[in-house]
Amino acid sequence: MTLPETLQPLHGLFMISAFILGTALGSFCNVCACRWPAGESVVAPRSRCPKCLNSIAWYDNIPLISWLVLGAKCRHCKTPISAQYPLVEGLTGLLFLAVYWRFGLVIATPVYMLFCAALVIVTAQDLADWTIPNEITFPGIPLGIALALVGMAWGAGSGLRVTDVFDAIAGAALGGGILFALDRVTVFVLKKPGMGFGDVKLLAMIGAFLGWQGTLGTLVIASMVGSIVGIALILYFRYLGVPEATDAPTDNPEQTEDAENQQDAPPSDEEITLEGHYLPFGPYLALGAIIYLFIGPEIIESYFSIIDMPSEHIILVE
Template identity: 40%
Template sequence: MPPTLVVIIGLSGLAVGSFLNVAVSRVPAGRSVVRPRSACPQCATPIAARDNVPVVSWLLLGGRCRSCRVPIPVRYPLLEALTAILFVAETLRFGRSAVLPAELVFTAGLLALAACDAEHFLLPRKLIYPTLGLTAACLIGAASATGQWPRLGVTAACGVGAFAVFLVLHQVRPVWLGFGDVRLAGLLGTGLGWLGPAHLVLALLAGSAGGLLVGIALIASGRATRHTRLPFGVFLVTGAIAAILAGAPVVHWYDGLGDPDAVGAPLTVDHRGP
């Protein structure tokens, strides 16, 4: 992967992260992400172009609005920086693979959903469905480019299967999972299914374990009770991103446990595909 292209994708990640901030701020309130132009929520002063540069503007402004000096949430530069970092990491992970666009779109949508869940305990359909549609379209493009149509079938099965499992859990105990988590599971199955069912299982296990451990820690420290709500979507998203970036060596290691001839075999990376 040429360094220049990696830099371009990283800068694109900053721009995408800036748009995700708009989506996180407006979609839960039912507002358009296109109009009106961005403005300070306190004084309604439109944000000038010089104050809308991802990360840099927030730092130069000291984290405050230029007009009224109200604090700008740290979520803005964090989401922009995190999007750029993950875009670069996934570019290095997949190289010029046909699946890279799908995983970048998938990751961007997941970050917006995690931010919404963390702030509002909400996983909006208006974020889930567009992310699902764009990810699926990119995966169809990847299947067309590589001829891996059976892999696309596995992807669809993972999406439907994850949705069905979480739907059953929701029906059994709605207090455990909201229906937003059910929709998110279908999205996770679609975005991770191309990489293999093991990546989906790994993501769900990692996300569930992370949520459980955080819940136990909060209860033990007296900062929460058994009835305290936690944004489970944040943990599922974290597990999914971890599976994208680190799932391959984990799956390879697990498969090697059942194959004595594979123990100690070197791990190779095929940059032509995931």
């Protein structure tokens, strides 16, 4: 990214501000991921210790710092505080910093900061509760399409990945369509539990923000990372001598279906925990979307240069 010359001296300040803003929003991401599954408001009441119910004072609620100062324990009852809180705060801070560093001072920067924060909430909630919040995906789909209209009006100067509303609509339809079809095939043809509509809505939202190429890119990255992690977990538990389920796929790491095949029913609770059969797919989609957001066009370009095809013949997102 390039910063206007007059603003160059403020570059460091902007970076620090982006990080601090990210940690503050990360703190809110934690609240959303913890309260939405229980159907609670994210505005009221104030944060309390779940054990002693004491309200958490503002000075005990400073992102990252309070957790360290308190030694990861409640000030009053010394109940341990999960490392999820500082992890989510730190991750969101780093993502905000990375978005500013990548995109600079353009309209796309606050947009993609919020997009990343939304994906952090999705990841945290899917890992903890195995659900993907409709609070994110329902407004996210029309919002992504509306932003493409902004990109269309503003042009390339907006920094937005999608500057064509039809690209956003195609991305949403493609993302939702692929996973919906996959879910129906799994349920009706293979007679197995499907992947769930949370993932369908999530990839539709990602498609609305990243366009049809971003949808495919996200799906490919998510499937590859998901397969690698799945295989690593299987090997890890085999090494530990834990008995594993019979039909865990260990071949063909590049197939999307692997994530679904790993959901073969019905594993015991132990297998669910140890084998990762029900490992949620949402975090992989979120990771895929974030990787594509930052370096997607570069990945596509280098892919076509590797297979020796002039990239000017490929329609690339800006």
